[in-house]
Amino acid sequence: MSSDSAGMAQLFNIEPTFAGTTVTPQSAMRISAVYACVRLIAGAKASMPVQMFQKRDGARYLVDDHTYLPLLNEEPSTCCSAAVFWEFIESSRQLYGDGFAYIDRNRNGVPQELIPLHPLRVMSEKLVNGRIAYYVMFDDGTYRGVDQDDMLQFCNFGWDGLRSMSTIRWGARQSIGTAIAAENHSGKFFQNGVMPSVVLEYDGKMAPEVVEQLRNEFELRYGGGVNAHKPLILTGGTKAQALQMSATDAQLLETRNFQVIDIARAFGVPPFMIGESEKQSSWGAGMATMSQAFINYTLQPHLVRDEQELKRKLFRIGRYTVEFDRRALLRGDLEKLGAYYRQAIGGSMGPGWLSINEVRRYENAAPMADADGLYSPTPLQGATSETKPAA
Incomplete structure (x- = not known):
């Protein structure tokens, strides 16, 4: 500290x-x-x-x-x-x-x-x-x-x-x-509802109090989002010129x-x-x-x-x-997820690394009978009840 x-x-x-x-x-x-x-x-x-x-x-x-x-x-x-x-x-x-x-x-x-x-x-x-x-x-x-x-x-x-x-x-x-x-x-740029670079031109000469009054009246009538796009009316030869951004x-x-x-x-x-x-x-x-x-x-x-x-x-x-479980974010694309599951259970005639019941568990589905084994195109050596090829 x-x-x-x-x-x-x-x-x-x-x-x-x-x-x-x-x-x-x-x-x-x-x-x-x-x-x-x-x-x-x-x-x-x-x-x-x-x-x-x-x-x-x-x-x-x-x-x-x-x-x-x-x-x-x-x-x-x-x-x-x-x-x-x-x-x-x-x-x-x-x-x-x-x-x-x-x-x-x-x-x-x-x-x-x-x-x-x-x-x-x-x-x-x-x-x-x-x-x-x-x-x-x-x-x-x-x-x-x-x-x-x-x-x-x-x-x-x-x-x-x-x-x-x-x-x-x-x-x-x-x-x-x-x-x-x-x-x-x-x-602040959009607060007044008009370009802050709007210029009011007057050919004659104004007293300071008149200038201040004109500015206040202009902001009161045409400032703010609620007054946007209202028709602009100026009298006495006053001109409004909006400058580009x-x-x-x-x-x-x-x-x-x-x-x-x-x-x-x-x-x-x-x-x-x-x-x-x-x-x-x-x-x-x-x-x-x-x-x-x-x-x-x-x-x-x-x-x-x-x-x-x-x-x-x-x-x-x-x-x-x-x-x-990172796979939770992949469920938005069912086509890609389905292809992954198909490959995981041996859908391409290759050895599978997930059983059908494991896939069903991921999808919150009830298990099936005789669906706990892993698929293999050839019998697995020393296969157990959890690793024998699926029927």
């Missing part, structure tokens, strides 16, 4: 940008590009169910009856559903650098609830033994310390041992500041378009996925192709960090692991 003005501004995230504006999570979310990026990433994360697997006999098996699954997929806390929980965690990470959830355990150490915490309510400290202690202000007004084993910290890029880098502060602060300044200027005003529009792309770049979101369609995407066509690329290059780093955090904090035994 620092007592100088620059240090305090950095501490409370109120340091001004080069454009003279202050970027905070609240002001940043008023920019449509920031709102769209955060909403897209958080919504995609919340739409993927969390799967649990168990390692046994050198293989990995899907678990669907564990007591932790409702916490991760239905109701982590009494205050919210799982979708709202994951959206809050992801938006906290993008805006503040980290998402936090307190693990409320019973006397046996079994998690009973995952309580989401606002990042500003959590302070962290590195202890002498290398562990991290968290000091949390809870909703009931109590302030108490929490051991690192009872706190889920979903980190962003750039973790320094205690906190991670906030996207809006480190990656897009100047771009967001410029966007805020451009928004303010654009609002200047190069500075045209450059303002280009600046606003560029800030959308620059903000999307900081969040790792392709601009076309937040409505910037002036430039053609190089990611290929089709919802499945774009969704898979978005998963690989934008969501994957966050998902891996979250999976590892959940595994090391929730499971004392190493044979369990959790994963977000």
Whole structure:
């Protein structure tokens, strides 16, 4: 901590940008590009169910009856559903650098609830033994310390041992500041409903009070959006001349378009996925192709960090692991998904790696009799009841 003005501004995230504006999570979310990026990433994360697997006999098996699954997929806390929980965690990470959830355990150490915490309510400290202690202000007004084993910290890029880098502060602060300044200027530009470069010409000489009265009357009758396109009536030889948009005003529009792309770049979101369609995407066509690329290059780093955090904090035994089901985002293109399933069960006369019942389980359908085996064009050596070729 620092007592100088620059240090305090950095501490409370109120340091001004080069454009003279202050970027905070609240002001940043008023920019449509920031709102769209955060909403897209958080919504995609919340739409993927969390799967649990168990390692046994050198293989990995899907678990669907564990007591932790409702916490991760239905109701982590009494205050919210799982979708709202994951959206809050992801938006906290993008805006503040980290998402936090307190693990409320019973006397046996079994998690009973995952309580989401606002990042500003959590302070962290590195202890002498290398562990991290968290000091949390809870909703009931109590302030108490929490051991690192009872706190889920979903980190962003750039973790320094205690906190991670906030996207809006480190990656897009100047771009967001410029966007805020451009928004303010654009609002003032269109506030009066007419070009601010309208010139009223009068051949004679007016007294100062008459000039002021004319200006006020003109703004009163023709200013604002409600007065737009009203017929303009001038008397006494007064003429109105509207100037063309200047190069500075045209450059303002280009600046606003560029800030959308620059903000999307900081969040790792392709601009076309937040409505910037002036430039053609190089990611290929089709919802499945774009969704898979978005998963690989934008969501994957966050998902891996979250999976590892959940595994090391929730499971004392190493044979369990959790994963977000990436296939949930591929269901928008049924043709591509159907082709994948067909190939997975051996539709091209090649060896299959999924059984028919596994595919039906992914699609929430009831299992079929004698549909648990894997297809193979030749009998599998040492086939078991789970690996023998399908009939």
